[in-house]
Amino acid sequence: MTDQKSTEQVLEDTTSRLDEIDAIIESSPVTVLIWSDEPGWPVRFISKNISRFGYTQDDLVSGRLKYSDIIHPDDVDRLNAEIRALTGKKIREWHHEYRLVTRTGEIRWVDERTIATRDSQGKVVRLHGVIFDITDRKAAEVQLSQSEEKYRMLFDSANDGIFILGLDGRFIDLNMAAVASTGYSRYDLMAKTLKDIERADITGRFEELRDTLEAIGEVSFESVLIRNDGTELPIEINARLIEYSGEPAVLAIARDMTERKMAEDALRTVMMSLEELESIVNASPAVVFRWTFDGERRVQFVTNNVQQFGYSPSDLISSSPSYSSIIMPEDRERILGELTEHHENSAKEFTLEYRILTKDGRVCWLDDRTTARRGDKGGSDHHQGIVVDITARKQAEEALRLANEKLSLMGSITRHDVMNQIGVIMCALTLMEDDKSDSDRANHLRLARAASSTVIHQLEFAGTYQKAGTKAPEWVHLRLDLAGALNSIDLGDVIVEHDLGNIEIWADPMFEKVMFNLIDNSLRHGENLKRIGIRTLIKGKRLLILYEDDGMGVLPESKELIFDKGYGRNTGLGMFLCREVLSMTGITIREVGEYGKGARFEIVVPLGKFRDLGGAR
Structure with missing residues (x-):
């Protein structure tokens, strides 16, 4: 009796754990299935979440529907030919992309990852697979090819690496994500081919598939790149034949497969043992x-x-x-x-x-x-x-939204200001045509030259401003960015004292420009300036970055005006840029000094946007 109860308890525990596994699969983004390598591909098992395509388990397991019945008719023959070729070569694992037709008639793209099980004679007895719904990705790829303007926006802001290659594999263009993911400089990559940075044992995949690419216009394959530091970067490349600058070229979208590889490993082992499944889940x-x-x-x-x-x-x-x-x-x-x-x-x-x-x-x-x-x-x-x-995705979405708003504003402001200055130039030139005296003509020339100089400054600022928010925010080390700013400016006899600890903040990559403009502002306007001090203070749940100098300071009525575009004796752009760059990640700046005792700027970094690596006070 005791043995029977023990057996029943084990059975109950096992059933409970299997229910948990089933629930995990049901709430995951994949559908698991087992089917036979027979005509129509009859299904032996399929997870309940096939319901996301409108079907029930019983529809397929009962035999009322075979798997080929729910595949788009235009894809069935291609899949059958590919599976015949793969099984004939004794290949154990592969993946396909094709379309499913839901019960309501909707077309959904899927990525199927398959493992073949063979008997002792090598005959395929069953196929295990998992299906990912990739409809959204496919739609994005189609949209990318429809509009060059949309392509350019996606090219510059995409999280995936995007390469434009010549048919010889030489890099023609690449986005920032491609540069960042490989660790090479853009200059170094532009001197290489794809083959140069592939892992040695798989190099040449692009060359192998080039004929297919030229024949059908697109191809997908997996590769492993070797980063500049020697580590491996597994990627999936979706390549499409395009025309670039009037010449045939290849648009290649490289997706980092590191996390997906981990997930695939977990899914392959989920059918083998519960213990291995738990191990893989913990690694995802x-x-x-x-x-x-x-x-x-x-x-x-x-x-x-x-x-x-x-x-x-x-x-x-x-x-x-x-x-x-x-x-x-x-x-x-x-x-x-x-x-x-x-x-x-x-x-x-x-x-x-x-x-x-x-x-x-x-x-x-x-x-x-x-x-x-x-x-x-x-x-x-x-x-x-x-x-x-999904923090990275949220931050990228917010950064893109802010960047679009800022660039739209900057475009309208710059156009207005430049047109005003061009009006001054045209007026001066007209007066020169009418005036006969050399002195009047010289005055008009000086006026035109001054207006031209203003236009140049405004356009230079627009170029700098355009960079703000176009790159994703990152963790910026305060001490290192200050060092970069100091290397770019002549301090003369002014002493800069700083106590920034070992702190990083989540900011636009142009934060170094903020430090530069604050110091430059002190050097330009701080009368009898001798010292600049920069320090940090953690106050409550916020980080304060305190910037002080011993110049005259800022008049009370100008404390807010100095952050307005165009205010001041010079270009009136530096402090405006500081506030704009900081606002990209929710950081604020204000002037709180006492006039006559020096300027004092207080930069407030909110909770979650800074981290103390040790040593800050």
Whole structure:
């Protein structure tokens, strides 16, 4: 009897854990299936989330529908030919991209990753696969090819690396993401070919596929690049034949597959053993949770990779802190309201986006995909799902929005100012034609020259301003950026004292220009200037960067005006640029000094936008 109970308990535990695995798969972005290598590809197993395409498990497992029945008719013959070729070559793993037709008739693109299982004679007995819905990616690629203007915007701001290659593999152009991901300088890359930076054992994939590319216009393949520091960068390249400057060329979008490779490894092993599945989940960026349904969302289970936010599983399971308490106060009430609404509407699945405060003080955006598990009476028993850090995406979206607003404003302002100065020049030239005396003509020439100089300064500033916000914000080291600014300016006899500790702030890459303009402003306007001091102070949840000099300072009525474009005795652009660059990431600046005792600028960095690496006070 004891053995029987023990067996029943093991069976119950195993069933429970398998239910958890099933739930995790259901809330993940992939569909898992097993099918036979027979005509029509009859399905032996498919996960319940095939419902996202409008079908049920029973539709396919029962045989009412074969897998080929839901594939777009134009893709079936191609897939069949490819599978025949791959199985004939004894290849174990491969992937395809093709279209599925949903029950409602909608066309969805999918990326299928397949593993073939063979018997002792090498015959394929079944195929295991996972399907990713890549419809959005395909739509983006089509949109990219439709408009050169849209292509240019995406080219300059895309997170993926984008290369334009000659048919010989030589780099013609590349975006900043491509430069950053490889670690080479743009100059170095422009002197290389794709083959030069591929891993030695797979080099030449582009050359191998060039004939196919020229025949059908597009091709996809995987490669591994060697970064400048010697590390590997696995990528998936989607290449399309284009015309560039009147010559045939290749537009190649290179997507970093590092995280996806990790996820694929996890999915391949999910069917092998529960222990291996748990190990792979913990190595992925997606954190798996199970919460109680209440205001605190008490954590019942969480995978070890929650440590990416600084918390251990035991911290959250013991409610020290509770999950609700790490949600930013500004989002907490909204999230509780959304949870209550989903509960009242008996929603089975829902998505939330909110911010949390990590253990080290960073603010992270999360994408929370939750499934409600209900009890016998229909009420929510608990919630389970995955959360993914989407901070980088949110920051990039905000930076792009701000950049577009700033560039639009700058374009209108610059056009207005330049047209005014050109009007002055034209007027002066007209007067020169009418005036006969040399002295009057000389005065008009000086006027035209001064207006021309103003136009040059305005256009130079517009070029500098255009750079603000066009690159994604990054962690900027205060001491290093100050050193860069000091190397670009002649201080004369002025002494610069600084105590910046070891602090980084989340700012536009042009932050060094802010430091330069503050120092330049002191040198230009600080009468009898001898000393400049720069230091940091952590006050409450904010970081203060205090900039002071011992010049005359700023008149009370000018404290806000100095940040207006055009104010001042020179170009009136430097302090305007400082405020604009800082505002890209929510940082503020104001002048708080006492006139006669020197200028004092206070830069305020909000919570989550700075980190102390040790040594700051």
